[in-house]
Amino acid sequence: MSVLVFLEHHGGELQKGSLGVLGKAATLGDDVSAVLAGGDVRSLAAEAGKYGAKTVYVLEDDSLEPPTPQPRVDVLATLVQDKGFDAVLFGNSVLAADVAAGLAARLDAGLNWDLVDLSSDFVGKRPALQDSVLVDVGWRSTPRLALFRAGSFDPAESGGGEPAIEDVSVDFEEHSRGAKVVSQEAEQSSGPSIEDADVIVAGGRGLGAPENFTLAEELAKALGGAVGATRAVVDAGWYPYSAQIGQTGKVVSPKLYVALGISGAIQHKVGMQSSNVIVAINKDPNAPIFEFSDLGVVGDVHEIVPKLTELIQQRKT
Amino acid sequence: MKIAVCVKHVPEGHARLDPTSKRLDRTGEGALNHFDANAVEEALRLKGDSDSEVVVVSLGPERAADSLRKALAMGADRAVLVSDDAAAGSDLVATSAILAKALERENADLVLFGQQASDADGAVLWAAVAERLHRPVVSQAAELTLTDGSLRVKRQTEFGYDVIEAPLPAVVAVSDAINEPRYPSLKGIMGAKKKPFETLSLGDVGVDAAQAGDAGSKTEVLALGEPPSRGDARKIEDGGNAAQEIVDFLAEKRLV
Ligand SMILES: Cc1cc2nc3c(=O)[nH]c(=O)nc-3n(C[C@H](O)[C@H](O)[C@H](O)COP(=O)(O)OP(=O)(O)OC[C@H]3O[C@@H](n4cnc5c(N)ncnc54)[C@H](O)[C@@H]3O)c2cc1C
Ligand SMILES: Nc1ncnc2c1ncn2[C@@H]1O[C@H](COP(=O)(O)O)[C@@H](O)[C@H]1O
Numbered sequence: 001m002s003v004l005v006f007l008e009h010h011g012g013e014l015q016k017g018s019l020g021v022l023g024k025a026a027t028l029g030d031d032v033s034a035v036l037a038g039g040d041v042r043s044l045a046a047e048a049g050k051y052g053a054k055t056v057y058v059l060e061d062d063s064l065e066p067p068t069p070q071p072r073v074d075v076l077a078t079l080v081q082d083k084g085f086d087a088v089l090f091g092n093s094v095l096a097a098d099v100a101a102g103l104a105a106r107l108d109a110g111l112n113w114d115l116v117d118l119s120s121d122f123v124g125k126r127p128a129l130q131d132s133v134l135v136d137v138g139w140r141s142t143p144r145l146a147l148f149r150a151g152s153f154d155p156a157e158s159g160g161g162e163p164a165i166e167d168v169s170v171d172f173e174e175h176s177r178g179a180k181v182v183s184q185e186a187e188q189s190s191g192p193s194i195e196d197a198d199v200i201v202a203g204g205r206g207l208g209a210p211e212n213f214t215l216a217e218e219l220a221k222a223l224g225g226a227v228g229a230t231r232a233v234v235d236a237g238w239y240p241y242s243a244q245i246g247q248t249g250k251v252v253s254p255k256l257y258v259a260l261g262i263s264g265a266i267q268h269k270v271g272m273q274s275s276n277v278i279v280a281i282n283k284d285p286n287a288p289i290f291e292f293s294d295l296g297v298v299g300d301v302h303e304i305v306p307k308l309t310e311l312i313q314q315r316k317t
Numbered sequence: 318m319k320i321a322v323c324v325k326h327v328p329e330g331h332a333r334l335d336p337t338s339k340r341l342d343r344t345g346e347g348a349l350n351h352f353d354a355n356a357v358e359e360a361l362r363l364k365g366d367s368d369s370e371v372v373v374v375s376l377g378p379e380r381a382a383d384s385l386r387k388a389l390a391m392g393a394d395r396a397v398l399v400s401d402d403a404a405a406g407s408d409l410v411a412t413s414a415i416l417a418k419a420l421e422r423e424n425a426d427l428v429l430f431g432q433q434a435s436d437a438d439g440a441v442l443w444a445a446v447a448e449r450l451h452r453p454v455v456s457q458a459a460e461l462t463l464t465d466g467s468l469r470v471k472r473q474t475e476f477g478y479d480v481i482e483a484p485l486p487a488v489v490a491v492s493d494a495i496n497e498p499r500y501p502s503l504k505g506i507m508g509a510k511k512k513p514f515e516t517l518s519l520g521d522v523g524v525d526a527a528q529a530g531d532a533g534s535k536t537e538v539l540a541l542g543e544p545p546s547r548g549d550a551r552k553i554e555d556g557g558n559a560a561q562e563i564v565d566f567l568a569e570k571r572l573v
Contacts, residue, residue, distance in 0.1 A: 010476055067474065068481070069444060070454065094474045098456055101444035105413050110535025113439055127544050129332045129436065135339075136540040147441075178453030179483040182469075186477045199572075223573070235459040235473060235494030248475045256572045266438055277570050279563060285554075286330055292547055295566045299555025307560035312573055315564070 001122070002031040004057075004085040006076065006100075007048060008093060009036065010067075014044050017091035019051050020153035025089055026052025026160070028120045033057060033085070035168070037075050039065035042165065049163035051155060056163045059170060066181035069098035071172055077106045078170045080143050087122065087144040091152075094248060100147045111145040112137045114266070116152045130288040131266070150247045150270050194243060199225025199256045202245055202272070203233060206261015206282060206301055210238035215305045216260055222312040228252065230268050246271035260301045264289025281305070318369040320360040321425035323416060323446070324353040324388055326381035327436040339538040340406050341436055349384035352431035354391070354498035359491050360429055361392045361499075363463060370394050372423055376404060376415050382514070389509035390501030396512065397423070401519040403526040411533035413445035418522040420450060427468070430490040432457070440490075447488035455481050456490040 005022045008015040025032045034053035036044060038060070045056040059075055076088060076099065088103065090096040097113070104111035115137070117125040122144055124137045194200060201223065203216040213227070220227045229239040231246060245252055247267040257275035262268060264280070264287055272278070273292060280293040281301050290296035297304065329346045360371045372395045373388040375381050385396035399419050407415065420428055428450070433440040440456075447454030459478075460471040463485075470481045470489060501509070519529050527533060553562055567573040 015475075067479070070448075073448065094457055094472075097441050098444040098454065101409065101413075101439075101441035102448040102454070104409055104535075105417075105445035105448035108410055108414075108535065111409050111441070112536050113441060123539060128438075129334065129341075131544055132331075133334055134542040134544040135334070135538055136542065138537050138539045139535060140537060141535050173451065175447075175451040175453055178487065179455050179481055181479050182482050183480045184477065185479070231473065231492070232494045235492050241473070241477065248473055256567070256570075277572060279566070281559075290550075290552055292550075293552075294547065294550055295563065296550065296552040297555060297559050297563060298552065299559050304555060304559045304563070308563055311560055311564045312567075315568075315573055 001029050001086045002084070003029065003033070003087045003089060004076070004079060005032065005034045005053065006088065006090045006096060007034045007036050008091070008095060009038060009041060009044055012040065014047055015091070015093070016155050017093060017150055018096070019155035021089050021091040021148055022048060022051040022053060023156040023158060024118065024153045026158045028118065030054070035075065035079060037061070037064045037072055045165045046162060049160050050157045052158040052160050053163045054160070055166060057166050057168045059168045067095045068179045068181060069095055069102055070176035070179065072099045073102035073106055074172050074176050075168060075170050076103050079168060080107060086142045087146065090147045092147050092150045092247070097147060100145055104145050107143065109143050109145050110139045110141060111147060112139070113147040115146050115148045118146060130291055131269070132291060151251060194226040194228055194245070195250055195252055197226035197252070198254050199223045200228045200252055200254045201225055201258045201260065202228035202230070202262060203239065203260045204230040204262030205232045207233070208261070208302070213239055215301065219258065219305055219309045222309045222316070223256070225254070225256070230262055259289055259293070260305060262289055263287050264292065318367070318427070319423065319425040320363060320369060320371050320427045320429060321420055321423050322353070322356045322360045322371065322373045322388065322393065322429045324357065324373050324375050324384055324431070325350040325434045326375060326377045326384040327434060332436050334541055336541060339541060343378055347380055347383065349387045350431055350434050352433055352435060352493050355493050355495055356429040356431045356491050357388045357391050357393060358496045358498040359461060362496060363427070363461070372397060372425065374416065374419055374423070375399070376407070376412060376419070382516070385514070386509050387501060389512045390505040391499055392505060394512065396514045398514070398516045399519070399522055400516055401529070403519055404529045406531040406534065407529055408534035408536045409439065409441060409445055410535045411529050413442060413449055414528055414533065415519065415522065415524050416442070417446050417449035418524050419517065420446065422522065426485045427463070428452070428488045430488070432490060432493050443488055443490040450488065452486055452488050453483040454488040455483055458489050458491045459494055461489060461491065461495065
């Protein structure tokens with residue numbers, strides 16, 4: 001079984017998510033390769049060897065540094081066609097999901113997504129329907145494409161040596177070069193880091209309006225904690241990106257996580273599911289967040305939170 | 318200009334898998350995937366007062382007509398439903414092949430998708446469809462603007478925000494924060510009944526039954542199991558005393 005792992009890099013570093021997947025691939029068999037495409041990527045190839053890549057395919061090209069998926073589909077399709085890989089593995093990210101799905105269509109290859117594990121006989125484990133069921137999934141043809149849920153595997157060095165480095169050359173499709181990144185805005189972190197907080201009070205769209213974030217802030221202050229947010233409210237400009245929790249935000253594991261008006265989408269869950277105690281207030285009794293809360297409260301945040309803050313303040317005095 | 322919006326009819330409430338077929342149980346009530354309401358809203362916003370056309374496209378059972386009608390009631394101009402028993406159980410490869418064929422017939426300048434299907438949570442279909450259509454794709458759009466012949470998207474990644482431009486025709490998947498979808502008005506609901514509505518079979522869109530449904534799928538569900546449980550979770554209704562109950566719970570856990 002020959003396996004190819006899609007490696008992502010940012011700011012001169014290989015990303016943990018894809019290294020975790022590479023480490024996983026190395027536990028499944030020995031024929032493991034990785035692929036890196038971007039500006040200054042040759043220097044990163046050796047690092048991939050430590051995580052189990054025997055061969056690293058490199059396409060060093062400044063025009064590939066911006067994270068657009070379609071040229072990467074061309075790169076992977078070329079490699080699969082030339083080398084005949086049995087499987088291509090991806091760690092989920094905004095970029096990787098689009099590369100994986102584009103490759104599936106290009107090659108008419110099966111893609112299983114949101115996997116949390118994979119066995120050496122290629123049966124994948126996927127929690128489905130808001131994680132209410134754990135499904136075993138398989139493939140009917142090769143190459144098998146697998147997209148793993150963010151954070152499924154911690155990167156583990158497997159003691160591998162220097163990998164062989166091979167250059168790849170690719171003819172790009174015209175449509176692949178259509179989308180262009182014109183600017184990138186790095187995260188501005190301000191205030192105390194939420195990753196170290198013992199208590200996090202996170203707000204979602206159920207707060208109703210940006211100014212209602214004061215409800216979360218006051219409760220957080222009473223509990224001695226920090227404030228977090230969902231992508232929906234960050235994208236809408238209600239709260240800064242640095243406070244976002246989830247797949248494209250921070251991964252946190254405080255002693256207490258209080259979710260206010262948050263539905264509990266999978267992409268939010270992956271950022272906070274290892275919190276010790278989770279308390280959720282949501283007015284929809286069917287909200288997915290209740291599936292993984294220790295205390296779920298069906299009710300209105302505007303009614304409950306001010307009282308809760310007051311009661312906690314009273315206890316302290 | 319023509320804008321096509323791909324929308325899905327999803328089960329309402331708690332979705333479940335049928336233990337025998339191992340497929341999603343679609344026998345209960347369904348509704349328009351709420352993430353797709355954002356895509357419909359965005360198409361209507363881009364259309365504005367212009368004479369652009371907004372066509373909504375879905376692949377699904379006959380009942381998916383309800384979701385398309387809702388999109389028409391919101392203001393879309395026309396609906397296309399691809400419905401065929403042979404398409405049931407299509408995976409990503411098969412679904413993207415069928416939708417791409419239906420979209421080729423439309424030849425829209427812009428194809429919009431929602432952020433994810435609430436039953437599948439794949440958040441992947443657009444990239445597969447764009448590949449089949451040979452068009453540029455941009456996903457997770459939190460802001461979208463069109464200027465003569467090209468589009469501009471602001472979108473979130475793991476590292477911050479990127480601004481991406483692409484020439485039309487193109488495919489864009491919007492985030493759920495891009496807008497606040499309107500509710501259909503009574504007038505909209507009445508008007509929707511008179512809007513053009515096409516129901517097509519696989520043959521009509523030029524897809525061979527062998528490329529669709531179970532036969533055309535490259536992945537399969539092998540078994541269903543129980544996920545690990547989180548222990549003794551409690552759920553209460555607020556009867557006016559919830560704040561105190563939360564404090565008691567936190568005190569019991571020694572968190573206050
Ligand atoms: C590639 C990708 C990456 C993503 N990354 C992230 C990420 O990093 N972090 C993240 O959070 N999301 C992420 N998402 C988005 C995620 O899928 C959800 O869209 C998002 O988490 C929803 O945010 P929300 O819970 O605030 O809003 P909604 O889903 O709109 O939920 C609002 C909730 O508030 C409840 N509510 C409304 N009014 C009240 C009230 N008065 N009192 C109590 N409850 C009320 C509602 O019942 C509802 O459940 C990502 C999505 C994709 C596709
Ligand atoms: N059967 C379908 N018919 C039309 N559009 C769909 C269908 N399934 C998914 N979509 C679109 O693809 C998006 C992503 O779906 P998914 O990748 O399945 O999570 C949805 O938000 C819809 O816009």
